[in-house]
Amino acid sequence: MTTESAALSVRSLAKRFGGKVAVNGINLDVPSGSFYGLVGPNGAGKTTSLSMATGLLRPDYGQVWVHGVDVWERPLEAKRLMGILPDGVRLFDRLSGEQLVTYAGLLRGMDRETVAARVADLLRALDLAADAGTLVVDYSAGMTKKIALASALIHAPRLLVLDEPFESVDPISAANIRDILHSYVDSGGTVIVSSHVMDLVQRMCDHVAVIAGGNVLAAGTVDEVRGNSSLEDRFVELVGGRNHTEGLEWLRTS
Numbered sequence: 001m002t003t004e005s006a007a008l009s010v011r012s013l014a015k016r017f018g019g020k021v022a023v024n025g026i027n028l029d030v031p032s033g034s035f036y037g038l039v040g041p042n043g044a045g046k047t048t049s050l051s052m053a054t055g056l057l058r059p060d061y062g063q064v065w066v067h068g069v070d071v072w073e074r075p076l077e078a079k080r081l082m083g084i085l086p087d088g089v090r091l092f093d094r095l096s097g098e099q100l101v102t103y104a105g106l107l108r109g110m111d112r113e114t115v116a117a118r119v120a121d122l123l124r125a126l127d128l129a130a131d132a133g134t135l136v137v138d139y140s141a142g143m144t145k146k147i148a149l150a151s152a153l154i155h156a157p158r159l160l161v162l163d164e165p166f167e168s169v170d171p172i173s174a175a176n177i178r179d180i181l182h183s184y185v186d187s188g189g190t191v192i193v194s195s196h197v198m199d200l201v202q203r204m205c206d207h208v209a210v211i212a213g214g215n216v217l218a219a220g221t222v223d224e225v226r227g228n229s230s231l232e233d234r235f236v237e238l239v240g241g242r243n244h245t246e247g248l249e250w251l252r253t254s
Helices: 046-053 075-080 097-107 112-125 141-153 171-186 198-204 222-226 231-239
Strands: 006-017 020-031 035-039 061-066 082-085 159-163 190-195 207-212 215-221
Touching: 006 046, 006 190, 020 046, 020 061, 020 190, 020 207, 020 215, 035 046, 035 171, 035 198, 046 061, 046 159, 046 190, 075 082, 082 141, 097 112, 097 141, 112 141, 141 159, 141 171, 171 190, 171 198, 190 198, 198 222, 198 231, 207 222, 207 231, 215 222, 215 231, 222 231
Parallel strands: 035 190, 035 207, 082 159, 159 190
Antiparallel strands: 006 020, 006 061, 207 215
């Protein structure tokens, strides 16, 4: 796959924090129109990789292209193609939900009429219309995640990068978000989602990469990566680290 044909291409991407190697020269290609899962244990390097791939964190070395545009040579052009939901995102939480998404649209250079129509559509789709006038600081964790997603979607990006988008989101809202994302992919968009919930990724994604210790251990379609087992079993096999329960014989109720 060439860097021009892929939605996202990463080559030799690396980052070190002091003496710790967070990302160890990874290579990755995300096909256009795919629903791509990036999975790994906590501390695997998922967030660092996505932050470098989206222009939020400068790599020590390596290159990234979004639809053929070099993210670090042409950052403004590349970022116009992306919608980003970082993990632990900090929002302007003294704005109302409606104001926040409107602000995101205006920052993208969109006209007010288009922004107003899209904000109404997004708030309705994400079940936030009744809370449009509520300050974001008063939102629950799940509502905050949804309003951040709306801000990432407002400009109809070609690539959507979501770091743990379902964390703290209730099951009904999560199902609604999945429907929105699948419709987006069906219309030609590309979604990259990071998670450590294997069942969710297996049901939602068509491609997956397993990352641990800053290295990509496997990548391809979900069926290729999991083989004849579940994605969770394959993940544990690749990553290792499952502890045995010897020594807990006392933990019995009868």
